Amino acid sequence: xxxxxxxxxxxxxxxxxxxxxxxxxxxxxxxxxxxxxxxxxxxxxxxxxxxxxxxxxxxxxxxxxxxxxxxxxxxxxxxxxxxxxxxxxxxxxxxxxxxxxxxxxxxxxxxxxxxxxxxxxxxxxxxxxxxxxxxxxxxxxxxxxxxxxxxxxxxxxxxxxxxxxxxxxxxxxxxxxxxxxxxxxxxxxxxxxxxxxxxxxxxxxxxxxxxxxxxxxxxxxxxxxxxxxxxxxxxx
Numbered sequence: 387x388x389x390x391x392x393x394x395x396x397x398x399x400x401x402x403x404x405x406x407x408x409x410x411x412x413x414x415x416x417x418x419x420x421x422x423x424x425x426x427x428x429x430x431x432x433x434x435x436x437x438x439x440x441x442x443x444x445x446x447x448x449x450x451x452x453x454x455x456x457x458x459x460x461x462x463x464x465x466x467x468x469x470x471x472x473x474x475x476x477x478x479x480x481x482x483x484x485x486x487x488x489x490x491x492x493x494x495x496x497x498x499x500x501x502x503x504x505x506x507x508x509x510x511x512x513x514x515x516x517x518x519x520x521x522x523x524x525x526x527x528x529x530x531x532x533x534x535x536x537x538x539x540x541x542x543x544x545x546x547x548x549x550x551x552x553x554x555x556x557x558x559x560x561x562x563x564x565x566x567x568x569x570x571x572x573x574x575x576x577x578x579x580x581x582x583x584x585x586x587x588x589x590x591x592x593x594x595x596x597x598x599x600x601x602x603x604x605x606x607x608x609x610x611x612x613x614x615x616x617x618x619x620x621x622x
Contacts, residue, residue: 398454408607496578
């Protein structure tokens with residue numbers, strides 16, 4: 387069993403695992419084992435169950451890092467997982483039990499996400515219809531990734547999120563028992579920085595702020611990787 391934690395990266399809505407590429411390169415150069423999980427973005431409980439299974443597949447300790455909605459997912463997925471040594475929230479939701487991502491987004495003014503999204507219908511496995519959201523391609527760069535040169539490409543490859551996932555309340559808050567680290571993005575148009583500060587302070591997180599868009603893992607992978615490395619090394 388390795389003593390160096392494996393970093394499991396969990397992307398959020400409107401992104402995919404490639405959004406961590408720059409972070410992965412930096413962590414790998416430091417000799418840190420890393421795994422970027424594919425977040426289903428269908429429902430908070432089911433997404434967390436899947437990420438928990440990814441954690442269980444890793445031999446040894448784990449540091450879980452979540453971006454945006456991925457923060458909600460890791461907060462639930464890490465509950466009861468003794469192998470998880472730290473939680474890292476990257477421009478992310480840090481919900482209390484019973485809180486949803488949509489609720490936290492609206493807790494403070496400043497998010498312009500709602501008007502930039504478009505709904506689409508999809509079918510669940512049982513045949514019932516549900517709604518998912520995309521950010522409109524022409525508005526994606528300014529809304530999500532204003533400081534990313536490849537934002538137009540990210541708009542094409544974005545993963546939609548089910549409305550139900552954003553509305554579902556968190557059933558656990560693993561940050562209550564696991565050390566938390568948070569990167570706050572002051573130019574964020576998805577999750578207002580005031581909301582990020584509120585959540586990070588409530589969680590007692592080791593916090594860093596950066597002038598970056600919501601897509602900070604793409605625009606500032608160095609800063610994101612530095613915080614993750616701090617989490618990896620905090621209990622050595």
